[in-house]
Amino acid sequence: MKAMLLNKIYNLDENITPLEMTDIPQPVPSNDEILVKISTCGVCHTELDEIEGRTPPPHFPVIPGHQVVGYVKEIGGNVTIHKIGDRVGIAWIYSACGECKFCLAGNENLCSHFKATGRDANGGYCEYMTVSQRFAYPIPDIFSDSEAAPLLCAGAIGYRSLRLTGIKDGDKLGLTGFGGSSHIVLKLVKQQYPNSKVFVFSRTERERIFAKELGAVWAGDIGEEAPEKMRVIIDTTPVWKPVVEALNNLEPGGRLVINAIRKEDVDKEFLLKLDYPTQLWMEKEIKSVANVTRNDVIEFLDLASKIPIKPEYEEFDLQDANQALLELKTRKIRGAKVLNIDK
Secondary structure, eight states, rough: EEEEEOOOOOOOTTTTOOEEEEOOOOOOOOOOEEEEEEEEEEEEEHHHHHHOOOOSSSOSSBBBOEEEEEEEEEEEETTOOTTTTTTEEEEEEEOOOOOOOHHHTTTTGTTHHHHHHHHOOSSSSSSSOOOOOOOOOOOOOTHHHHHHHHHHIIIHHHHHHHHHHHHOOOOOOOEEEOOOOHHHHHHHHHHHHHOOOEEOOSOHHHHHHHHHHOSSSSEEEHHHHHHHHEEEEEEESSHHHHHHHHHEEEEEEEEEEEEOOOOOSTHHHHHTOOOIIIIIIOOOOEEEEEOOOOOHHHHHHHHHHTOOHHHHOEEEEEEEEHHHHHHTTTTOOSSEEEOOOOO
8 A cells, every 4th residue: 555654753844755655565454443445634733743753753664644534444353333334533542541540531642551643553644544443433424534634633632622721602712823723723612602702823924814714803923912811822833932922911810721742942942931920920820732532532523513613624645745744834824734545
């Protein structure tokens, strides 16, 4: 089968193509696994973190990709949840132990044996992959394959982030960074919290215009002060400066939720410039988001199908995965990016 392989850590720029198109053997499902023929796979900023070495290192070579949509081609002997021909999605959570206190409480995202799709196990930048039947999810019929792919990470992690803010209808919400996840969150907020104003902070004019098109009441640069203080802010950027700037826009008792698996080191000095009395005092909170659970994916897919919420996306062929990643790196973004595998 065709696969885009990552063989080592790279510092990605326009002269680097970290993923290599390769022919490798098609995987075979074990008793508890299904074999999925992949149709689409979303492109996520986490892939940049993997390529550039900010996450725990993958076992090289590895196939990236964790927003996978496809069709069940084969099933293992113990599989009862899915049947051949079913359309399923595979998210960032590839597996967890199922036995620790976190797993038993439904918090598999905190399990010490958590495995990530496309990092700890081969992901979806290829034609076929295997996964445990418990970590594949039915895709509602309302979504096309390309629409469904971003929902599996950008959507699910955005949904978890929004829940962790504790937002109530009427609370003012800030979104720092406006890519694949934030644009889905904005759509979700407009439906679930119609009396909440949304303020967007982004470093590109293209993203700010897009945010206003989707209903943001204000959109400005990362370092700008918004016209009103916010009860909650979600940060989805890969760097530290927006975190510090976001605290300036929180009201007393407000909460900042950081939706990023890692922060780049290029501006870590901003973290050291955090001024406690003006930026963090008055019972402001900072909370991180770690991965997603199975329930996050299941609940969000159901909610998104009922509203419905459909992401904006741009399509790329599998062999153009490097181009899609570079555009993500250089902030050439409008919604999500999706690889069309079965073309």
